[in-house]
Amino acid sequence: IIDDIYPVHSAVISGEDAQEIGLKINLLxxxxxxxxKIWLLxxxxxxxxxxxxxxxxxxxxxxxxxIVIKENN
Numbered sequence: 001i002i003d004d005i006y007p008v009h010s011a012v013i014s015g016e017d018a019q020e021i022g023l024k025i026n027l028l029x030x031x032x033x034x035x036x037k038i039w040l041l042x043x044x045x046x047x048x049x050x051x052x053x054x055x056x057x058x059x060x061x062x063x064x065x066x067i068v069i070k071e072n073n
Contacts, residue, residue, distance in 0.1 A: 015027045045057055048066075052066070052068060053068050053069050053070075054066045054067065054068055054069075055067050055068070055069045
């Protein structure tokens with residue numbers, strides 16, 4: 001049933017939906033300092049993605065990697 005609602009891994013879901021499907025999460029208030037940092041990181045990724053044509057970011061404990069889409073002209 002979950003695959004019918006969220007057919008791809010990149011589907012965006014709310015915290016409430018995550019809890020409903022059994023994920024153990026901590027909901028953060030938008031005024032929480034950690035949430036502010038997460039939101040800033042999201043905004044920076046969004047900006048860089050659009051500017052540089054980045055399609056995916058991979059984050060590791062020691063390195064980050066961005067995948068750029070190359071357009072065929």
